[in-house]
Amino acid sequence: MARFSLTKQAKLIKTDDFSSVFNFRKRISTHYLIIHYRPGAQGQARLGLVVSKKTAKSAVHRNYMRRVLRELFRLQQHEIGAIDLIIRVQKSFSQTDFMQIKQEFNVLMTKLKQRMQPLIANPDSVSVATDK
RNA sequence: GAAGCUGGCUAGACAGUCGCCGUUCGCAUUUAACUUGUCAGUUUACUGACUUAGUUAAAUGGCGAAGCCCCUCGCGGGCUUACGCAACGAAGGGAGGAAAGUCCGGGCUGCAUAGAGCAAGAUGACGGCUAACGGCCGUACGCUGAAAUCUUUCUGGCGAAAGCUGGGAAUUAUAAGGCGCGGAAUAGGGCCACAGAGACGAGCGUAUUAAGUUACGGUGAAACGCGGUAACCUCCAUCUGCAGCAAUAUCAAAUAGGCUGGCACUUUUAUUUGUGUGAAGGUACGCAAGUAAAUAAGGCGUGGCUCGCGCUGCCAGCGGGUAGAUAGCUCGAGCGCACAAGCAAUUGUACGCCUAGAUGAAUGACUGUCACCUUAGCAAUAAGGCUACAGAACCCGGCUUACCGGCCAGCUUCACUU
RNA sequence: CGGGGCGUAGCGCAGCCUGGUAGCGUACUUGUCUGGGGGACAAGGGGUCGCAGGUUCAAAUCCUGCCGUUCCGA
Numbered sequence: 033m034a035r036f037s038l039t040k041q042a043k044l045i046k047t048d049d050f051s052s053v054f055n056f057r058k059r060i061s062t063h064y065l066i067i068h069y070r071p072g073a074q075g076q077a078r079l080g081l082v083v084s085k086k087t088a089k090s091a092v093h094r095n096y097m098r099r100v101l102r103e104l105f106r107l108q109q110h111e112i113g114a115i116d117l118i119i120r121v122q123k124s125f126s127q128t129d130f131m132q133i134k135q136e137f138n139v140l141m142t143k144l145k146q147r148m149q150p151l152i153a154n155p156d157s158v159s160v161a162t163d164k
Numbered sequence: 165g166a167a168g169c170u171g172g173c174u175a176g177a178c179a180g181u182c183g184c185c186g187u188u189c190g191c192a193u194u195u196a197a198c199u200u201g202u203c204a205g206u207u208u209a210c211u212g213a214c215u216u217a218g219u220u221a222a223a224u225g226g227c228g229a230a231g232c233c234c235c236u237c238g239c240g241g242g243c244u245u246a247c248g249c250a251a252c253g254a255a256g257g258g259a260g261g262a263a264a265g266u267c268c269g270g271g272c273u274g275c276a277u278a279g280a281g282c283a284a285g286a287u288g289a290c291g292g293c294u295a296a297c298g299g300c301c302g303u304a305c306g307c308u309g310a311a312a313u314c315u316u317u318c319u320g321g322c323g324a325a326a327g328c329u330g331g332g333a334a335u336u337a338u339a340a341g342g343c344g345c346g347g348a349a350u351a352g353g354g355c356c357a358c359a360g361a362g363a364c365g366a367g368c369g370u371a372u373u374a375a376g377u378u379a380c381g382g383u384g385a386a387a388c389g390c391g392g393u394a395a396c397c398u399c400c401a402u403c404u405g406c407a408g409c410a411a412u413a414u415c416a417a418a419u420a421g422g423c424u425g426g427c428a429c430u431u432u433u434a435u436u437u438g439u440g441u442g443a444a445g446g447u448a449c450g451c452a453a454g455u456a457a458a459u460a461a462g463g464c465g466u467g468g469c470u471c472g473c474g475c476u477g478c479c480a481g482c483g484g485g486u487a488g489a490u491a492g493c494u495c496g497a498g499c500g501c502a503c504a505a506g507c508a509a510u511u512g513u514a515c516g517c518c519u520a521g522a523u524g525a526a527u528g529a530c531u532g533u534c535a536c537c538u539u540a541g542c543a544a545u546a547a548g549g550c551u552a553c554a555g556a557a558c559c560c561g562g563c564u565u566a567c568c569g570g571c572c573a574g575c576u577u578c579a580c581u582u
Numbered sequence: 583c584g585g586g587g588c589g590u591a592g593c594g595c596a597g598c599c600u601g602g603u604a605g606c607g608u609a610c611u612u613g614u615c616u617g618g619g620g621g622a623c624a625a626g627g628g629g630u631c632g633c634a635g636g637u638u639c640a641a642a643u644c645c646u647g648c649c650g651u652u653c654c655g656a
Contacts, residue, residue, distance in 0.1 A: 043524080044524070045523095045524065046487090046488085046524080049524090050524070081524080082524085090554070090555090091264095091555050092554055092555055094555095095528090099184095099529065100528095102183095102184090102528090102529090103182085103528080103529050103530085106183065106184095107182080107183095127550085130529090
């Protein structure tokens with residue numbers, strides 16, 4: 033039975049984790065969001081969020097966007113697989129745009145699955161990719 | 165009742181689903197004993213069985229760490245730990261009045277320090293409060309402060325008149341309240357545009373007088389006067405050591421470098437030191453050690469092997485210390501209430517309470533109902549907003565700035581009624 | 583957390599320290615030179631000096647508090 037809890041194991045915590053994902057240089061972008069991804073070795077999807085001060089000046093507004101994205105990730109984390117993700121907010125959104133954000137997130141997840149399919153099929157290529 | 169103003173409190177509510185972060189407790193499973201309950205036997209007491217709940221004791225159990233023991237020495241096995249972590253369950257807690265700006269003041273920590281002074285900076289009516297302040301309270305002063313009131317005046321209506329009433333304008337003093345307050349100008353220096361005869365030294369012009377004796381002089385903010393300006397320099401009084409929780413303390417990986425010890429250390433050249441040959445000094449030669457450069461060998465990697473290519477002294481320990489972890493980290497000039505002192509700020513006493521501690525950063529997301537607001541509508545209701553300003557980062561006292569509303573209390577003026 | 587700079591015409595900047603007139607370049611408008619354009623020359627318009635309060639006879643300038651923007655250090 034899949035649980036929906038979001039623990040510390042499902043987060044990117046250290047600076048090395050973040051920079052390794054960014055250095056992998058793979059990303060998918062939509063109108064509001066940009067996703068950087070990298071196949072991870074933890075056997076679990078892990079999430080990092082970046083909401084810069086440039087997108088929204090109010091801290092309350094930035095916290096809202098962070099929480100919504102965290103919630104969406106929490107509900108789908110078991111369907112994603114062992115991937116490290118960093119979600120970046122490109123354009124600010126508010127509570128009226130919630131349904132649109134949800135759709136965009138789903139689109140991003142399906143795209144991500146399609147791209148990760150060959151990597152998961154033969155794990156040797158994953159190891160080669162991570163070495164480089 | 166109307167108008168103006170001040171202070172305090174609050175910061176949508178409830179329910180459902182899925183979650184996040186601390187704190188405390190229980191850990192999960194098995195066994196035994198006791199208490200309670202039921203049933204059976206039965207001498208109002210005892211025995212046996214069962215189940216649920218609670219308490220106590222023991223054992224077993226996930227990962228890691230430390231210690232001990234055994235051994236066939238290996239990434240072995242076993243035991244212990246009021247050691248940690250993970251996982252599970254329960255209880256209880258979880259953003260603000262400004263958490264914001266970072267403008268002042270203090271605690272705390274480190275460094276420095278007998279004490280004092282210089283420099284630099286800040287403050288400046290008087291008195292008080294305070295841990296302290298540039299803050300607060302009281303008093304005095306200045307500026308301001310009403311469509312209300314007083315006074316004057318113009319005008320319209322009613323009326324025989326007295327008078328009543330509506331509108332406009334001007335003026336004066338103000339209420340509650342708001343804002344401000346910068347000590348010293350014979351201690352000294354600087355500056356005072358334009359205008360004006362003259363701008364800080366006094367002199368000049370006219371009139372006058374025994375006499376620089378007296379009076380006046382269009383301008384200008386200030387004019388014939390030893391003025392104004394210290395939010396110009398300065399002087400006086402008071403205060404301030406410097407830095408900031410990324411402070412600071414403890415533990416501590418990898419890599420590079422440092423120190424120590426052991427092993428390895430070929431040859432040549434240069435140089436330094438010691439020593440021998442030499443009667444002595446110098447020179448020369450030999451030996452030993454150190455340093456530098458080059459080279460060979462060795463080692464490692466590439467590889468089935470050789471050649472080749474690339475890198476390079478090897479091993480162990482120590483100390484500093486980075487990433488990281490832990491502490492600092494929330495019980496404090498704390499909050500509530502009552503009484504007392506005081507005009508007040510505030511202080512004292514008694515009682516009660518514990519109220520966020522995150523660190524790539526939690527305190528939430530969604531749905532429904534009600535409340536609130538806006539629009540439409542006589543209303544019922546419908547649609548929309550799902551609401552203001554805004555998110556703790558070591559902690560307090562203030563100040564400033566932002567802000568949709570709601571509730572309560574008080575003050576002043578005026579009008580009406582009793 | 584600590585420290586500094588900037589805000590003046592549509593744009594880029596002087597003036598501020600040492601208070602009395604707000605200016606330079608460019609852009610804009612008009613005119614002249616040219617057959618026309620470009621260019622040159624001449625004239626002109628355009629400023630809450632970021633906002634608010636204060637000191638002063640007088641504030642872009644001095645003082646205080648805000649707002650915006652930008653940079654630096656730990």
